[in-house]
Amino acid sequence: MSTAIRGIGELVTWDDDQPIRRDAGLVIDDGRVAWVGASADTPAADEVIEADGAAVIPGFVDSHTHLVFAGDRAEEFAARMAGRRYEAGGIRTTVAATRAASTEQLAAGAEARLAELRAQGTTTVEIKSGYGLDVATEARLLEVAAALTPETTYLGAHVVPSGVDPDAYIALVTGAMLEACAPHAKWIDVFCETGAFDADQARTVLRAGQAAGLLPRIHANQLGYGPGVQLACEVGAAAADHCTYLSDADVAALAETGVVAGLLPGVEFSTRHPYPDARRLLDAGVRVAIATDCNPGTSYTSSMSFCIALAVREMGLTPTEALHAATQGGAWSLQRTDVGHLRLGARADLVVLNAPSHLHLAYRPGVPLMRQVVRAAV
Numbered sequence: 001m002s003t004a005i006r007g008i009g010e011l012v013t014w015d016d017d018q019p020i021r022r023d024a025g026l027v028i029d030d031g032r033v034a035w036v037g038a039s040a041d042t043p044a045a046d047e048v049i050e051a052d053g054a055a056v057i058p059g060f061v062d063s064h065t066h067l068v069f070a071g072d073r074a075e076e077f078a079a080r081m082a083g084r085r086y087e088a089g090g091i092r093t094t095v096a097a098t099r100a101a102s103t104e105q106l107a108a109g110a111e112a113r114l115a116e117l118r119a120q121g122t123t124t125v126e127i128k129s130g131y132g133l134d135v136a137t138e139a140r141l142l143e144v145a146a147a148l149t150p151e152t153t154y155l156g157a158h159v160v161p162s163g164v165d166p167d168a169y170i171a172l173v174t175g176a177m178l179e180a181c182a183p184h185a186k187w188i189d190v191f192c193e194t195g196a197f198d199a200d201q202a203r204t205v206l207r208a209g210q211a212a213g214l215l216p217r218i219h220a221n222q223l224g225y226g227p228g229v230q231l232a233c234e235v236g237a238a239a240a241d242h243c244t245y246l247s248d249a250d251v252a253a254l255a256e257t258g259v260v261a262g263l264l265p266g267v268e269f270s271t272r273h274p275y276p277d278a279r280r281l282l283d284a285g286v287r288v289a290i291a292t293d294c295n296p297g298t299s300y301t302s303s304m305s306f307c308i309a310l311a312v313r314e315m316g317l318t319p320t321e322a323l324h325a326a327t328q329g330g331a332w333s334l335q336r337t338d339v340g341h342l343r344l345g346a347r348a349d350l351v352v353l354n355a356p357s358h359l360h361l362a363y364r365p366g367v368p369l370m371r372q373v374v375r376a377a378v
């Protein structure tokens with residue numbers, strides 16, 4: 001089965017020679033990008049999509065979400081907007097609701113949120129556990145996540161659950177819980193932050209995950225300066241996510257090691273924290289990703305376009321840099337070479353925009369611009 005898209009006003013491929021082309025055509029064969037060129041030269045195909053001058057971009061790669069949970073925390077958000085501070089302990093509210101939910105209820109909620117993401121142009125998504133914090137519930141969350149994406153992350157080390165001794169909890173996270181969760185996970189994550197886990201605890205968790213065959217990523221430097229980013233570099237994590245408070249040494253270490261800095265501006269929007277300085281990171285040669293962090297506590301948005309608009313307005317990126325971070329950057333973060341771009345051979349995951357150019361993603365914030373989301377079945 002082949003599909004040709006003709007009359008593309010602007011095609012973003014992130015190809016080295018010509019990252020953005022005008023008046024282009026693209027052919028999809030067997031779920032892969034098989035041909036890219038001038039619209040007038042587009043070869044015949046089984047099916048034709050007329051883009052009529054619209055822009056086509058790679059589907060968004062959302063490299064950080066917590067889509068499997070129950071309940072919401074709208075009241076907590078409202079209280080923050082009235083002046084209360086965000087605290088990591090709010091996670092426990094969602095843990096209580098999540099433990100009480102059936103697997104069917106959790107799956108239905110996650111599927112509904114995934115449908116929201118998809119409709120807004122996200123074609124690859126990472127999903128974490130972390131609202132179970134006991135062996136059975138963490139494993140249930142990961143089973144639900146694994147039915148939706150190959151990019152699953154075990155985050156048993158989100159916070160220490162109420163009434164549990166921290167050392168005993170680390171032993172559980174690196175022992176029986178890891179054993180139950182590892183079969184359903186690609187990644188291991190830990191929330192390294194005051195009020196969650198310190199550097200030694202986080203290192204223990206990540207090393208245990210690596211020994212079980214999982215790949216490390218980390219929640220780091222979200223609420224203040226701290227050791228998370230340096231730990232990410234030390235263990236060879238794929239990504240250090242949040243990166244809101246960074247020292248010069250943190251920025252240098254990210255640039256040196258190639259660890260991707262995952263920026264989650266929905267969090268700063270929803271916690272009234274200062275935004276991370278994306279400009280500083282790009283100028284230092286750091287690889288940057290933008291993701292939603294979709295979760296009920298700190299960032300209940302499923303919209304990558306909203307995050308792009310925030311990155312442009314508040315974090316010093318150009319619209320083109322922000323789109324790159326939301327597509328190619330996400331692919332780097334998940335160590336995927338087949339998504340996040342539309343070079344020859346890429347998965348044919350793409351979005352036809354209701355707009356002549358990708359600039360409109362930030363230029364028209366809050367406007368649904370997705371005319372058609374194409375996702376390869378393979």
Ligand code: NIG
Nearest residue numbers: 090091191219293295297298
């Ligand atoms: O990525 N930082 C830790 N975890 C989530 C917040 C979780 C919550 O408050 O429910 C995050 O922001």
Ligand code: FE
Nearest residue numbers: 064066219293
């Ligand atoms: Fe998160």
